[in-house]
Amino acid sequence: MAESKWWQRAVVYQVYPKSFQDSDNDGIGDLRGITRRLGYIKKLGVDVIWLNPIYKTSNVDGGYDISDYKAINPTFGKMADFEELLTKAHKFGLKVMMDLVVNHSSFEHEWFKKSLVKGKNNPYRDYYIWRDPVDDHEPNNWGSFFSGPAWTYDKESNQYYLHLFAKEQPDLNWDNPDLRHSIFEMMNWWASKGIDGFRMDVISLISKPDGLPDAPKGKTALYGNAGDLVANGPHVHEYLHEMSQQVLSKYDWITVGETAGVTVEEALKYANLDGSELNMVFQFEHMGLDGNRDSALGKWDDRHVSLPKLRESLVKWQRALNKKAWNSLYWNNHDQPRVVSRFGNDDPKYRVLSAKMLAAVLHFMQGTPYIYQGEELGMTNAGFENLKDYRDVESLNAYHELVNRMKILDDKTMLRYLRARSRDNARTPMQWNASLNAGFSEHTPWIRVNSNYKEINVEAALDDPSSVFYFYQHLIELRHKLPIITQGEFELVSGNEKDKSVFSYTRKLEKQTILVIANFTANKVERNYDIPYSGKVLIKNYDDDCGEKLRPYEVKVYVY
């Protein structure tokens, strides 16, 4: 196999700045807070930090509504604080990947303010997607991903503008070469600061379908579901090739496209090993298995996905991209519930065991693993009981639409669904220690701290050699040491295809084999896969080894 690239051997740690560490005690995390904690991140052993947006923002969607791409959010600090963070991270040998949010800007961005003026001579009007009303209504039936219509009317100009997300996040018009030029210029500007790459927010949505046709609409839905129509649009690969020529090809960066609606076929283009577009993509298949994609409820539910469904999806991506493109590996991020609560078991009896099991299953696959802050502690869903504790625009809008407007869910059910799926589950402050506000801030935090912080926190984890933290540290060390983890061929163990409890796969490189066996249930099971159970144990989550017997959430990884 060809020599691997640095970003193929790397492990990424995702920091959600608003909730990581507050240094000035205003209840909101900030850049100096992150700088202060670099030693902790380094100790975990990762190679790259991905920072969620840190730019000036209208603060409607956790910073994904950027009002100045070249300015720092003042509540996070100043440009000098960012430069210090970058320099210190580099001293620690940590690279820094930034978030690039260019499917849309904030409505407070200069470009949008200028765009409000209608007229042929206004170059900024065409930076966004404006359309005339049709029969006094929206130009088409699209719904916003955050509830309500995807169009907002502007009285002054008697036109609508498109926003796939909140109305404060108008979509940029990538068909306009000047807009593309402005974005590439901005990216090169960040490059000159010495950053190490970009995670590209919903980059699969930048090229809208010709004519903006109506989208399919479920029987009970208020709006058409534009998801599939706008994903992987007609010019998206052309625009990414152009970005590659104008920007990416000049730097030895890590790039990952967040590609909602990506299929395997499309991923082979976005993340092709020929390097013509991006290094890798975040695909969403395994994140959508426990939702109600085709009903008005969308992601809102509290079902658990079955192991066969989850495995089928993960295995499909391992096989399909093999030798052609590159996978990213993730269980959760700032938009998803905590993995231990979702695919494991956050009951205190099983939390640590299942967090380790899930970690091992993910980290031995092929691809670049991403760890979301707190995942390395086995942090759990926040589980807020009251609506007033939620902050996320998606959650609050969905509550309003499903409970108040459509009346298809009652308050109690929706709160149950929020406890299972709200993005706020992942956005509670990082739990550093057992002191006030988990050591995150001396001020009341912008969002409540998870009530389990006295048991689950960094200080406790570092004091306990058998903590989830040290398990992750070990996984990362193994990946750095053993090329087979990056390069080995993935194979599902024969006979495992339909197993409802156990997930087992191998990785093979030359004469070496790694075997992963994981019990996804709280039951004891026994399996004989007709493969050598001998060999050296690379990592496991119980002290001893009972051969073919697997205890609740047991994982064992052998090398032979």
Ligand code: ISL
């Ligand atoms: O969060 C989701 C499901 O709950 C996704 O649909 C999410 O909106 C989608 O993956 C896009 O996410 C990204 O862009 C959004 C932003 O709100 C998310 O935080 C970001 O990760 C709009 O910029």
